[in-house]
Amino acid sequence: MILLKKLLIVLVVGLICAAVYLLMDAGDNDQQSALLDEDVFLLIAHRGASAIAPEHTLTSYQLAMDMGADYIEIDLQMTKDRVLVALHDETVDRTTDGNGTVEGMNLADIKKLDAGSWFNAENPDRAKDEYVGIQVPTLEEIFSAFGDSANYYIETKQPDQSEGMEEKLLELLDQFELLEASQPEGKVMIESFSADSLKTIYQMDEDIPLIQLIDNMDQLIPSPETFELYGEYAVGIGVSAKKVDEEYITAAREAGLLVHPFVVDKLAEGEKMKSCGATGIFTNDVDAVSSLK
Ligand code: G3P
Numbered sequence: 164m165i166l167l168k169k170l171l172i173v174l175v176v177g178l179i180c181a182a183v184y185l186l187m188d189a190g191d192n193d194q195q196s197a198l199l200d201e202d203v204f205l206l207i208a209h210r211g212a213s214a215i216a217p218e219h220t221l222t223s224y225q226l227a228m229d230m231g232a233d234y235i236e237i238d239l240q241m242t243k244d245r246v247l248v249a250l251h252d253e254t255v256d257r258t259t260d261g262n263g264t265v266e267g268m269n270l271a272d273i274k275k276l277d278a279g280s281w282f283n284a285e286n287p288d289r290a291k292d293e294y295v296g297i298q299v300p301t302l303e304e305i306f307s308a309f310g311d312s313a314n315y316y317i318e319t320k321q322p323d324q325s326e327g328m329e330e331k332l333l334e335l336l337d338q339f340e341l342l343e344a345s346q347p348e349g350k351v352m353i354e355s356f357s358a359d360s361l362k363t364i365y366q367m368d369e370d371i372p373l374i375q376l377i378d379n380m381d382q383l384i385p386s387p388e389t390f391e392l393y394g395e396y397a398v399g400i401g402v403s404a405k406k407v408d409e410e411y412i413t414a415a416r417e418a419g420l421l422v423h424p425f426v427v428d429k430l431a432e433g434e435k436m437k438s439c440g441a442t443g444i445f446t447n448d449v450d451a452v453s454s455l456k
């Protein structure tokens with residue numbers, strides 16, 4: 164009889180634990196699924212919290228997460244020795260104390276550079292001693308630092324000059340278990356101005372949500388056929404906020420695409436984008452637009 168009671172207690176406790184686990188798991192999935200819900204308005208931290216810290220540094224990304232960004236945006240370049248690093252420009256000139264092209268430099272040389280002092284010099288009102296000597300991070304370092312605590316919105320830059328960039332990106336995502344754990348809910352999104360780069364990724368893994376960036380030079384609203392073509396591999400578009408209006412955004416939304424205008428740092432402009440039907444914005448200043456959530 165006592166044994167039966169004990170067995171019963173073990174069974175009940177086990178059932179309660181299983182129920183709690185399932186409820187917590189369902190909660191996580193709901194949160195992730197919501198990222199790509201068309202009714203959710205996303206705040207994408209453009210180059211991290213780049214209004215208040217040196218862009219594309221671990222500090223900048225951490226600050227963006229602290230502010231409640233839905234995603235940290237990362238521009239990818241490939242070094243001469245084929246390491247993926249977070250840098251916007253083709254050269255290190257603007258955002259470090261060095262000179263030269265990223266593709267012409269090995270990682271060891273890039274690691275010697277100071278990626279923070281330029282920010283202090285250009286923004287004396289936001290300068291901090293801690294930014295001095297900060298390094299350019301590799302993508303691996305970013306994933307090591309934030310793991311699955313962050314959501315990543317990653318851009319392949321100059322992919323035509325960096326053969327194999329897409330394969331390396333997917334290898335790293337896989338290594339850090341950021342693919343299986345998140346698809347297709349949107350833990351990782353990949354963006355590019357290069358349709359070829361996005362299609363290469365789509366061929367390798369069609370579950371990764373992709374965003375087609377549209378060049379500022381193109382002033383016209385793409386035709387329904389063009390939006391349809393984007394929709395064959397991408398879930399949405401990224402386009403300059405200066406270029407889009409309600410008609411543009413509505414046309415894209417009617418084609419089933421998410422729309423993420425860039426770069427919006429003023430609340431009034433963010434409100435306008437949201438009222439026009441945008442499903443998120445790229446912003447340098449998450450704090451300034453956080454009430455849009
Ligand atoms: O990724 C969206 C937007 O960031 C594209 O412009 O030049 O800042 O990478 P850019």
Ligand code: CA
Pocket residue numbers: 236237238318
């Ligand atoms: Ca970008």
